[in-house]
Amino acid sequence: MVPLTVHSGVAVPLLRANVDTDAIIPSREVRRVSRTGLGDGLFANWRYVDGQTGRPDPEFVLNRPERAGASILLGGPNFGCGSSREYAVWALAEFGIRVIVAPDFGPIFRKNCVANGLLPAGVPMAAVRELAAWSDRDPQHNRLTVDLVAARIKGAGEPVPFDVSRAARIRLLRGLDDIAMTDCRAAAIDAFEAERFAAEPWVRLP
Amino acid sequence: MNGSVPIVPTTLFDKLWERHCVETADDGESLLYVDRVIMHERTGGIALDALARRRRAVRRPDQAFCVVDHVVDTEPGRGDATRVPGGTDFIAALRQGAAAFGLRIFDVNDDDQGISHLVSAEQGIALPGLSLVCPDSHTCTLGALGTLAFGIGTSELEHVLATSTLRIAKPATMRVVLNGRPRLDVTAKDLALKLIGTFGAAGAAGAAVEFAGQAVADMGVEERMTLCNMATEFGAATAVVAPDEQVLSSVLATPMAPVPAPVAEWSRLVTDPGAHFDHRAELDAAQVEPQVTWGTSPEHCASVHAAVPPPSGAAARRALAYMALEPGTPLRSVPIDAAFIGSCTNARIGDLRSAATVLAGRRVAPGVAALCVPGSRRVQRTAEAEGLDEVFRAAGFEWREPGCSMCFFAGGETFGSGKRVVSTTNRNFENRQGPGVRTHLASPAVVAASAVHGHIAAPDPV
Numbered sequence: 001m002v003p004l005t006v007h008s009g010v011a012v013p014l015l016r017a018n019v020d021t022d023a024i025i026p027s028r029e030v031r032r033v034s035r036t037g038l039g040d041g042l043f044a045n046w047r048y049v050d051g052q053t054g055r056p057d058p059e060f061v062l063n064r065p066e067r068a069g070a071s072i073l074l075g076g077p078n079f080g081c082g083s084s085r086e087y088a089v090w091a092l093a094e095f096g097i098r099v100i101v102a103p104d105f106g107p108i109f110r111k112n113c114v115a116n117g118l119l120p121a122g123v124p125m126a127a128v129r130e131l132a133a134w135s136d137r138d139p140q141h142n143r144l145t146v147d148l149v150a151a152r153i154k155g156a157g158e159p160v161p162f163d164v165s166r167a168a169r170i171r172l173l174r175g176l177d178d179i180a181m182t183d184c185r186a187a188a189i190d191a192f193e194a195e196r197f198a199a200e201p202w203v204r205l206p
Numbered sequence: 207m208n209g210s211v212p213i214v215p216t217t218l219f220d221k222l223w224e225r226h227c228v229e230t231a232d233d234g235e236s237l238l239y240v241d242r243v244i245m246h247e248r249t250g251g252i253a254l255d256a257l258a259r260r261r262r263a264v265r266r267p268d269q270a271f272c273v274v275d276h277v278v279d280t281e282p283g284r285g286d287a288t289r290v291p292g293g294t295d296f297i298a299a300l301r302q303g304a305a306a307f308g309l310r311i312f313d314v315n316d317d318d319q320g321i322s323h324l325v326s327a328e329q330g331i332a333l334p335g336l337s338l339v340c341p342d343s344h345t346c347t348l349g350a351l352g353t354l355a356f357g358i359g360t361s362e363l364e365h366v367l368a369t370s371t372l373r374i375a376k377p378a379t380m381r382v383v384l385n386g387r388p389r390l391d392v393t394a395k396d397l398a399l400k401l402i403g404t405f406g407a408a409g410a411a412g413a414a415v416e417f418a419g420q421a422v423a424d425m426g427v428e429e430r431m432t433l434c435n436m437a438t439e440f441g442a443a444t445a446v447v448a449p450d451e452q453v454l455s456s457v458l459a460t461p462m463a464p465v466p467a468p469v470a471e472w473s474r475l476v477t478d479p480g481a482h483f484d485h486r487a488e489l490d491a492a493q494v495e496p497q498v499t500w501g502t503s504p505e506h507c508a509s510v511h512a513a514v515p516p517p518s519g520a521a522a523r524r525a526l527a528y529m530a531l532e533p534g535t536p537l538r539s540v541p542i543d544a545a546f547i548g549s550c551t552n553a554r555i556g557d558l559r560s561a562a563t564v565l566a567g568r569r570v571a572p573g574v575a576a577l578c579v580p581g582s583r584r585v586q587r588t589a590e591a592e593g594l595d596e597v598f599r600a601a602g603f604e605w606r607e608p609g610c611s612m613c614f615f616a617g618g619e620t621f622g623s624g625k626r627v628v629s630t631t632n633r634n635f636e637n638r639q640g641p642g643v644r645t646h647l648a649s650p651a652v653v654a655a656s657a658v659h660g661h662i663a664a665p666d667p668v
Contacts, residue, residue: 017521018407018503020635028617031292033251033299035360051641078408078441082633083614084343086249086359107377107412107443108343108357115361165375167235178361179260182369185229185237189371192228192239200471202464203241203336205268 001117003175007098008145009071012061013132014043019075020082021109025091027083029053038087039094062095066139072146074132075102077125080109089116099146101128101153101162114168115178119148122163131155148173215478218448219379219414222354222475226337228371237371241336242269245363246322248276248616249341251299253363254307264307265370271331272304272311275321277616280579280606286314289618320582320608323347323550327431328584330460334449334472339366343438344550344632350430351457352449352475357438377443378484380413381477384421386492391665393560394429395552395630395649397421398436399497401489403507410442413485416477417447421491427456428554435551439504439632448476496664498537499634499647501525506634510537510652510664528636529644530624537662540646543625544575545657546639547603547650549613552630553581555588557650561630562597564654564665570602571660575621578603579611601658615640628656 029041040053047062049055056063062070073092079102080088089112092100099119113120123131134156135142145154148169152159170176182189197204216224228237245253250272257264264270277293278284286294297314304311312319318329322340326332326348334352339345341363348355356372366372384397402409415437422430430447437445449457449472458467495509502525508515516533517523526533531540547553547561558580570576578598580586586608589595595605612619613631620640621627627645630653634645648656651665 016524018505020633020638022614022633022635022638026637027614028290030248030616033255033292033295035252045637045641051637081407081439081441082343082635084341084357084359086341086361089359104408104411106441108359111362111374112359115359165234167231167233167373167375170233178365178373179262179368182237182365182371182373186369189228189237189239189369193370196225196239200335200468202466202468205462 001175001177004098004117004119004148004172006145006147006149007071008143009098010067010069010139011072011074011131011135011144012067012070013074013135014061015074015076015128015132017076018078018081021080021085021088021106022082024080024088025085030087035090036094038091042091042095069096071096072099072101072144073097074128074135075100077103079105081106084108086112089113089118093118101131103128114171117172117175119146119164119172121146121153123153123160127160131160215481217379217481217483218416218475218477219446222335222337222446223376225335226354235373235375238337238374240339240366240370240372242271242331242338243363243366244271244273244322244326244331244338244340246276246342247274247278247296247300249360249363251296251303253341253360253367254303255299256364257367258306262368264309264367267308270309270367272300272309273322273325274300274312274314274319276610277618278314278609280609280611282607284314284607290616293616293618317583320584321550321553321610323435324554324582324585327351328460328582330457330462333457333463334453334475339363339372344435346437346442346444347431347435347550349434349437349444349446350427351453352446352472354444354446356444378413380410380415380485380487381483382415382417383419383488384417384491385419385488386421386490387424388421388491388494391496391651392491392494393649393651394425394432396494396497397489397491398433399499399504399507399647400494402436402440402504403497404489405440405487407439407503407505408441409487410437410440411485412441412443415440415442415445417445418477422447423450426556427453428556431554432551436504436632496649496652498628498652498662500529500531500537502528502634502636504632504634504647507647508537510648510662512537538664539661541626541661542574542628542656544621544627545570545653546577546612546627546629546631547653548577548579548581548611549631550581551632552650553579553585555585557630558585558589558594561650561654562594564651565601565603565658566597568601568658570657574657574660576603576657577606577612579606580608582608612639614638615643628653628662
């Protein structure tokens with residue numbers, strides 16, 4: 001996983017509430033047994049004129065030339081609610097998104113982000129709107145800088161603090177692999193399991 | 207009291223957590239031991255393949271199960287062919303992974319196939335006091351049995367398979383009390399929708415919800431599963447209900463129930479009086495009317511007897527535009543094109559009986575397409591033994607094989623763009639049931655009544 005420490009990039013606002021993972025990647029855009037090949041399907045219903053990958057809708061914010069190369073998505077409340085599909089995060093990552101700034105996130109989506117090196121940064125809606133307003137004035141020039149070390153987002157004025165769990169922060173900063181981390185605790189897991197099976201033998205399937 | 211050691215009152219969720227918490231790191235994240243894992247074809251094949259590429263084993267293959275439900279076809283006489291482009295590859299990948307790692311698979315035409323959450327309950331894969339994960343957001347359904355159940359992503363699934371643990375920070379706790387006795391025409395689905403409508407689609411704010419109160423105590427096991435199922439639409443990390451006698455007798459009847467059963471231990475799975483919850487919410491169930499959604503989030507719901515409300519902001523205006531509804535329109539006057547009964551929310555035998563009671567001796571209104579997809583083979587067999595399939599067919603419903611079906615559109619089957627569907631499913635998101643489809647969520651009885659009338663309708667007075 002690529003570590004994330006400080007990231008500067010063009011922001012793209014999608015401030016509506018309850019943007020669900022079906023909207024981020026419609027199920028029909030998942031055509032292969034693979035974590036890749038999903039970027040074109042990102043926001044397919046909103047991004048293309050007929051809702052199918054093909055003719056981009058020039059009005060949709062992700063298609064605007066001034067948002068070219070956007071890597072920081074500004075979202076609304078309950079971003080990434082709905083289905084647990086990790087395809088949503090893979091699609092965002094393939095499109096080039098590294099950071100999502102929103103007031104709060106769907107619990108599974110938030111964890112899927114971190115597992116793939118994307119930062120879900122929690123910021124109150126009023127502050128998200130301020131960041132978006134500043135970006136809107138000149139998106140390519142008014143880039144946001146997300147500093148994960150300081151947990152601050154730098155826009156126009158004072159850097160905006162954001163909420164991220166300590167565990168997620170460490171994982172992202174170091175680019176750690178979950179399984180490798182847990183492997184270091186294998187002995188503790190073995191011991192716990194042995195105790196659990198001894199105390200509650202019915203848990204173990206014959 | 208127990209000598210000089212004060213007993214700290216503990217919530218059910220905390221008890222379940224403690225039973226499974228291997229350790230908690232300084233950063234606040236815990237390693238939670240996972241007793242059972244069940245995966246479906248939409249993500250299972252990818253995780254198993256990733257594990258094989260790492261040259262890793264499934265740490266406890268005896269505790270891992272596979273089921274085909276998400277993209278499998280539901281036409282009678284089905285095989286591996288799917289309407290979903292590439293769907294057959296997903297089924298093949300899961301089957302191949304299951305064979306390679308020696309995992310039990312409930313395959314396309316297995317006698318016990320069904321939607322993963324129904325199969326977990328029917329087989330005794332989910333039991334009180336166990337922890338269980340599944341790469342599906344509606345895994346919280348199984349909290350109704352007193353199971354510590356979490357929906358997870360694909361990377362997390364791979365982690366669980368490799369290590370038998372889930373990395374997770376302990377969520378806050380929330381007690382949701384449903385007071386009073388609901389009207390006879392009000393179901394767990396209506397109470398869940400009303401709860402989400404009242405407190406919002408992120409109302410639980412990532413907490414682990416315990417449902418309690420008179421209305422929950424009075425519910426059957428299946429209704430509790432419907433209630434817990436909708437907890438993910440409430441923004442909950444998971445949900446749980448203290449298992450009572452009826453839950454215990456239900457799980458003891460499953461093929462994988464332990465012998466002897468730890469009944470005394472299970473009966474201690476309750477919240478102690480005075481235990482602390484981080485958040486609380488209450489609803490007077492007696493005041494709730496049958497619900498139907500009018501917008502594109504489950505929080506956009508109202509009484510079926512009400513009118514489309516005036517929009518509260520931009521999101522609601524956008525929802526009304528998508529749904530092609532005008533504020534002030536009585537919901538019961540809204541004509542429908544289709545009715546869908548199915549999904550992990552409302553396709554258990556009680557749901558089918560409830561719909562069949564409404565449909566008996568009646569016909570679906572002209573021009574309304576209607577579909578019933580039982581949640582599992584077991585539900586299907588029971589329904590057919592009771593003659594419910596004949597009731598549905600005689601009413602003009604199609605009677606299908608088990609699967610997730612039209613709960614979501616994976617490129618396979620849809621009622622069509624612009625069509626208005628009353629559905630027993632869980633999500634009325636834009637395009638969820640297919641591009642341009644307008645979904646109204648409701649209980650099986652409301653869906654059946656709407657199908658008969660050709661417009662959104664309340665079930666007959668009981």
